[in-house]
Amino acid sequence: MEIVKWKQKGVLASMLAMSLMLAACGGENASNTESETASTESKTEDVKLVLNWFPKSQHGGVYSAVEENAFEENGLNVEVEPGGPQVSPIQIVAAGDAQFGLAHADQMLIARNQGIDLVAVAATMQGSPQAFMFHKGEGIQDFEDLNGREVFVQPGITYWDFLKSKYDLSKVTELGYNGQHVNFIDNKTSVTQSFLTSEPFFMEQENVPVETLLVSESGYDPYNVVLFVTKDYLESNKETVQKFVASYVEGWESYEDSAGTINEVIVEENPNIELEALNFETETQHDYVYGMDAAEHGIGYMTQERWDTLKNQLLDIGLLEEDFETSDMFSTEFLPEHH
Structure with a gap:
């Protein structure tokens, strides 16, 4: 009888030890899960984009990428800052207060003349309206x-x-x-x-x-609404730039079919513009975004010939003080392959 009691005690001790081990393993697994979740969350990177004007249809791809989670799916949490007459995206990005900006190609060349090294990574409009x-x-x-x-x-x-x-x-x-x-x-x-x-x-x-x-x-026809970063930022954050450009282009591809819905979102962001005006802008800008060189090479496409032509025009009228290679001022390597 005494022997049985000791056996029972032994079994109970073993069960208790096993229970403690399982609890420890369970806690470790829970801890691992929490760690993995935290790790996933930490992979979402905060970046800011400064628009070249108040929200309009020319920013449709941006709002489409936000609304349809293209940025989020690429691990980016994007804050969109509106532009306006008193807002200089070039100065804000150059100062490091935002990572991405929108400007016209001639504005970027003049900034280069002033010692601000910018790199265009996508041209939203293939020509100037x-x-x-x-x-x-x-x-x-x-x-x-x-x-x-x-x-x-x-x-x-x-x-x-x-x-x-x-x-x-x-x-x-x-x-x-x-x-x-x-x-x-x-x-x-x-x-x-x-x-x-x-x-x-x-x-x-x-x-x-x-x-x-x-x-x-x-003959004066600069790229309009150009997505840019600083040269320093690009060299240190190529993966982020790649994700942003991919999301940006995806947003514009989506906007072509979802403009009606996205324009309603833009009106909420900019109550000073009417939905009818946005729809007119969407229609008249279509060829600038999706046609011309973009029809063959994809949204955002740029060529050195166009950049050189613009640079030479600005040199001729004295708005640039010295010549330089435009190949350092734009890059198409982050644009998705066009099929």
């Missing part, structure tokens, strides 16, 4: 036809310097452009700078028939 807008029936067919007219143009805007160097515009009366069109509407012979994707829609809403002359018809 910048234009001069005038009242319908005014018969403006070429840039020299601007002579004798009042032209509303932003002081120091690069393409205006180019046009004045290429054409005799000495009889133009320059007036400062402030984004308002009241004076243009009242003055039937006047001309104003505009974007093909925006202002004609606003004039249509005001029942003011207008026509446009694209700046690109002069």
